[in-house]
Amino acid sequence: MTKQYETVIGLEVHIELATKTKIFCGCSTEFGGAPNTHTCPVCTGMPGSLPVLNKQVVEYAMALGLAANCKITQVCKFDRKNYFYPDNPQNYQISQLYLPIARDGYVEIETGTGKKKVRIHEMHMEEDAGKLIHDEWDDTSMVDYNRSGVPLVEIVSEPDMRSADEVIAYLEKLRMIAQYLGVSDCKLQEGSMRADVNLSVREAGTEEFGTRTEMKNLNSFKAIAHAIEGERERQIELLEAGKEVVQETRRWDDNKEHSYAMRSKEDAQDYRYFPEPDLVPIVISDEWIAQVKARQPELRTEKLERYKKEFDIPQYDAEIITESKKMADLFEATTEICGKPKKVANWLMVETFRLMKDHGMEAEDLTFSPANLAKLIDLVDAGTINSSVAKKVFEKVFAEDVDPEKYVEENGLKMVNDEGALRETIEKVIEANPQAVADYKGGKEKALGALMGQTMRAMKGKANPGIVSQMLREMLQE
Amino acid sequence: MGILDLTALELGQKIQKKEISVREAAEAALERAQAAEPVINSYVTLDPEGALSQADEIQRKIDAGELTGPLAGVPVAVKDNMCIRGQLTTCSSKILSNFKPVYTAQAVINMKNAGAVILGKTNMDEFAMGSTTETSYYGPTKNPHNTAHVPGGSSGGSCAAVAAQECFGALGSDTGGSIRQPSSFCGVVGMKPTYGTVSRYGLVAYGSSLDQIGPITKDVSDCAAFLEVLASHDPKDSTSIRREDCRFMEALADDVKGMKIGIPRDYMGEGLDGEVKKAVMDAAKVLEEKGAVVEEFDLGLVKYAIPAYYTIASAEASSNLERFDGVKYGYRTAEYEDLHNMYKKTRSEGFGAEVKRRIMLGSFVLSSGYYDAYYLKALRVKALIKKAFDSAFEKYDMILGPAAPTTAPELGSSLSDPLKMYLGDIYTISVNLAGLPGMSVPVGKDSKGLPIGMQLIGNVFQEKKLLRAAYTYECATEKQFERPAHLSGEDGQGTDGAGQSETAKEAHQA
Numbered sequence: 001m002t003k004q005y006e007t008v009i010g011l012e013v014h015i016e017l018a019t020k021t022k023i024f025c026g027c028s029t030e031f032g033g034a035p036n037t038h039t040c041p042v043c044t045g046m047p048g049s050l051p052v053l054n055k056q057v058v059e060y061a062m063a064l065g066l067a068a069n070c071k072i073t074q075v076c077k078f079d080r081k082n083y084f085y086p087d088n089p090q091n092y093q094i095s096q097l098y099l100p101i102a103r104d105g106y107v108e109i110e111t112g113t114g115k116k117k118v119r120i121h122e123m124h125m126e127e128d129a130g131k132l133i134h135d136e137w138d139d140t141s142m143v144d145y146n147r148s149g150v151p152l153v154e155i156v157s158e159p160d161m162r163s164a165d166e167v168i169a170y171l172e173k174l175r176m177i178a179q180y181l182g183v184s185d186c187k188l189q190e191g192s193m194r195a196d197v198n199l200s201v202r203e204a205g206t207e208e209f210g211t212r213t214e215m216k217n218l219n220s221f222k223a224i225a226h227a228i229e230g231e232r233e234r235q236i237e238l239l240e241a242g243k244e245v246v247q248e249t250r251r252w253d254d255n256k257e258h259s260y261a262m263r264s265k266e267d268a269q270d271y272r273y274f275p276e277p278d279l280v281p282i283v284i285s286d287e288w289i290a291q292v293k294a295r296q297p298e299l300r301t302e303k304l305e306r307y308k309k310e311f312d313i314p315q316y317d318a319e320i321i322t323e324s325k326k327m328a329d330l331f332e333a334t335t336e337i338c339g340k341p342k343k344v345a346n347w348l349m350v351e352t353f354r355l356m357k358d359h360g361m362e363a364e365d366l367t368f369s370p371a372n373l374a375k376l377i378d379l380v381d382a383g384t385i386n387s388s389v390a391k392k393v394f395e396k397v398f399a400e401d402v403d404p405e406k407y408v409e410e411n412g413l414k415m416v417n418d419e420g421a422l423r424e425t426i427e428k429v430i431e432a433n434p435q436a437v438a439d440y441k442g443g444k445e446k447a448l449g450a451l452m453g454q455t456m457r458a459m460k461g462k463a464n465p466g467i468v469s470q471m472l473r474e475m476l477q478e
Numbered sequence: 479m480g481i482l483d484l485t486a487l488e489l490g491q492k493i494q495k496k497e498i499s500v501r502e503a504a505e506a507a508l509e510r511a512q513a514a515e516p517v518i519n520s521y522v523t524l525d526p527e528g529a530l531s532q533a534d535e536i537q538r539k540i541d542a543g544e545l546t547g548p549l550a551g552v553p554v555a556v557k558d559n560m561c562i563r564g565q566l567t568t569c570s571s572k573i574l575s576n577f578k579p580v581y582t583a584q585a586v587i588n589m590k591n592a593g594a595v596i597l598g599k600t601n602m603d604e605f606a607m608g609s610t611t612e613t614s615y616y617g618p619t620k621n622p623h624n625t626a627h628v629p630g631g632s633s634g635g636s637c638a639a640v641a642a643q644e645c646f647g648a649l650g651s652d653t654g655g656s657i658r659q660p661s662s663f664c665g666v667v668g669m670k671p672t673y674g675t676v677s678r679y680g681l682v683a684y685g686s687s688l689d690q691i692g693p694i695t696k697d698v699s700d701c702a703a704f705l706e707v708l709a710s711h712d713p714k715d716s717t718s719i720r721r722e723d724c725r726f727m728e729a730l731a732d733d734v735k736g737m738k739i740g741i742p743r744d745y746m747g748e749g750l751d752g753e754v755k756k757a758v759m760d761a762a763k764v765l766e767e768k769g770a771v772v773e774e775f776d777l778g779l780v781k782y783a784i785p786a787y788y789t790i791a792s793a794e795a796s797s798n799l800e801r802f803d804g805v806k807y808g809y810r811t812a813e814y815e816d817l818h819n820m821y822k823k824t825r826s827e828g829f830g831a832e833v834k835r836r837i838m839l840g841s842f843v844l845s846s847g848y849y850d851a852y853y854l855k856a857l858r859v860k861a862l863i864k865k866a867f868d869s870a871f872e873k874y875d876m877i878l879g880p881a882a883p884t885t886a887p888e889l890g891s892s893l894s895d896p897l898k899m900y901l902g903d904i905y906t907i908s909v910n911l912a913g914l915p916g917m918s919v920p921v922g923k924d925s926k927g928l929p930i931g932m933q934l935i936g937n938v939f940q941e942k943k944l945l946r947a948a949y950t951y952e953c954a955t956e957k958q959f960e961r962p963a964h965l966s967g968e969d970g971q972g973t974d975g976a977g978q979s980e981t982a983k984e985a986h987q988a
Contacts, residue, residue: 041579041580041581045801045806046561046580046581046807047567047569047577047579047683047801047802048559048560048579048678048680048681048682049581049679049680050678050679050714050715050716051716052715052716082796082797082800082844084800084821086803086817089801089806090800090801091801091803092797092800143805270845270846272796272797272844272846273844274793274794274797274849277685277717277794278683278716278717279716280717
């Protein structure tokens with residue numbers, strides 16, 4: 001019988017802040033752009049240039065800290081972290097070590113095993129580095145400093161997580177908070193949210209922590225879950241074989257589902273941190289904290305409760321809709337226009353989620369307008385189109401944000417309520433399907449469905465199904 | 479009296495009155511520079527063409543009434559650690575021997591806006607590390623008063639250029655005495671303003687928390703005029719201070735009645751040259767006779783200033799100089815195997831011995847396990863030194879003492895013993911650690927004819943008191959700028975005219 005092991009995980013999460021300009025200069029933070037076009041003497045480390053702190057970065061970091069129940073460090077400072085690498089133009093990164101902006105907080109997460117708190121050790125502000133581009137053909141490397149100086153907040157958790165599920169729940173929680181606050185879009189693929197996983201294992205029931213490793217290069221929730229499983233197994237195997245886990249940094253390769261040692265503790269760099277002399281300490285007054293708090297938008301929990309009360313929608317619906325700020329915003333805006341919260345919720349939860357899944361999209365990628373969804377709902381309610389046509393129209397709204405009224409008009413999709421045209425079609429269907437007619441008359445109610453389907457198909461889906469059903473019954477009696 | 483014997487303000491006045499054209503002034507300085515340079519070596523880059531075209535442009539603006547300030551048309555020199563767009567800015571280092579900045583330092587912009595003509599960039603100790611201007615990649619600068627002696631440093635090129643009349647004033651930078659000590663050695667007036675008074679934007683950093691740009695001039699009035707132009711609040715420099723009291727020329731009054739001046743006994747004791755001591759005490763007497771109350775007191779902590787300074791400055795320097803790596807600009811080694819090897823070779827070949835010494839010292843004091851014992855302790859000493867000055871300024875309007883323990887040493891006598899060289903900074907570095915203003919004023923010469931400087935130290939923002947005392951001293955002694963004895967008084971002698979661009983140093987750079 002093998003021993004039982006517990007996994008202990010702490011996370012270092014980098015979130016890129018959605019400020020318009022960089023943390024220490026006026027250059028744009030916009031993604032993309034030709035190499036080195038969003039640069040200046042400051043973010044390319046030119047001799048004699050000096051950093052000037054972007055106040056918006058402090059406010060965003062404070063907002064994150066407050067939302068995660070942290071204490072704000074009212075006199076906080078920047079420090080230099082020294083290391084040589086070409087993506088880092090000064091060969092030091094301006095970060096925070098001694099007095100980070102926020103400390104001692106927590107967020108609450110929920111998984112299949114229940115609710116728990118994950119404590120936040122600290123949050124600090126820092127600058128991003130540039131990007132190296134390796135030209136295999138030329139065997140040269142080039143550097144693009146467009147990302148250099150983009151503001152980041154690093155959130156360091158306590159080792160409070162015990163499974164991949166908890167880690168994902170924690171990351172989703174952080175992402176939701178950041179998105180609700182509007183401080184970051186948190187897209188893992190684009191690197192605006194990055195996580196390093198510190199993991200150790202210990203025998204179940206013991207108090208002492210095992211030796212941990214740090215895993216880097218995790219750019220999707222899937223990769224994070226895989227890496228956690230892989231690393232847990234690797235460490236347990238080592239311990240079972242009587243070997244020791246080495247404290248080291250490992251790089252996860254998600255294609256090979258395997259991690260590689262990058263560097264051990266012995267050759268860990270000495271960053272020679274010291275206070276950044278080019279920046280003055282940031283003094284955060286009680287008033288400033290109060291202002292940021294007052295501007296804090298409604299977070300998910302409050303929104304969820306309000307939706308249940310104000311719109312009378314079920315807990316389940318409210319949970320799904322408030323999972324992302326974008327979805328919640330869409331819900332509120334559409335409801336505001338058409339006044340039908342339950343129907344709006346249904347369209348979002350069913351059709352919208354289905355199409356998002358088909359296209360591999362996230363809520364942040366949605367482009368259709370609340371006005372067009374509201375119009376579509378009104379068209380169905382007015383009996384202008386039936387529900388199957390509505391689904392097709394919604395696909396167009398989803399993809400191209402078309403005006404459903406115009407689209408229905410232009411493509412002749414209005415429901416046909418004209419009895420004359422229907423009668424003609426039904427007669428043809430009855431004539432062409434003697435067996436089904438006989439079955440129905442013989443008492444097989446199911447046969448009516450087949451005849452309905454034939455009729456709807458012949459009408460290209462535009463018939464009002466209620467009227468078709470009624471007329472079929474009448475005509476079969478004749 | 480020739481053009482070169484005028485002070486900056488006198489020249490500015492004659493230019494406004496159209497008695498002298500800006501071009502004439504620039505040509506006079508350039509001719510003198512070209513005659514003096516083979517011996518003095520004040521400049522890393524002399525820019526005759528650029529200077530003359532600036533001169534014509536400034537003349538046009540003066541004629542159009544657009545430039546009316548006291549320094550409009552005055553030719554000046556800039557220490558080679560301040561960026562000027564498109565112009566070689568080397569910090570007297572091989573590693574920046576090909577570096578042309580993409581922007582101009584704010585202090586230089588201020589001078590340009592005031593109508594100054596920039597003649598070129600002056601020699602310095604490499605990255606401002608040194609007290610003799612001997613650590614320059616471009617060879618040492620000589621003291622114009624005796625070319626067998628050093629001009630001091632690190633702003634030795636700027637001070638020698640002013641002393642040798644190769645310009646009418648210059649910009650220097652002062653991290654531990656780099657304006658005041660060479661000013662003292664070269665017989666010129668130099669001021670390090672209160673930290674934060676002059677923007678550091680565009681000044682290649684040595685010790686960021688200590689660096690400050692300041693003027694080097696022929697007399698006290700010029701010093702006030704330059705400082706008035708240099709001082710400005712700059713949003714690009716977070717440590718820049720918004721000051722409302724920058725009309726420094728208003729301070730030029732011949733009156734020290736009732737002013738309380740303290741002389742630290744700690745500055746006048748062991749290690750101080752007898753002739754320097756006498757000259758400084760005589761100067762104090764002059765001020766006393768003019769009505770100042772002069773007394774001696776104990777400042778304290780003086781012996782801790784040097785280790786604290788070299789710890790903090792080297793720590794910051796080790797980080798500030800990391801960006802010189804051969805990747806983006808500057809020198810890169812010719813052959814290398816990989817990135818790491820490129821870094822190593824570039825920096826080994828690109829930096830001189832004194833710079834490497836300070837990078838190593840700075841890296842050591844910041845390394846994990848030593849940070850608390852050295853760097854943090856040095857910061858505590860810095861705070862204590864500030865406190866000692868605070869309590870002195872409760873009693874005194876200013877502190878008076880020597881700028882350096884000796885007059886200028888002979889060339890080649892300092893670098894072999896760095897510790898001794900570091901001790902030469904003993905009277906100046908506390909002022910940087912405390913962020914105070916300090917100035918050096920010529921008070922005579924020793925028996926070898928080498929100039930002696932008196933240092934005045936004020937509380938933060940008290941530059942005006944220093945200027946008033948220095949001006950009063952000048953008035954009382956009828957002291958005027960003394961051109962070095964061996965330099966000819968004739969303007970423009972022995973030159974073959976302006977024309978060479980970027981100077982004699984091209985050969986060295988190649």
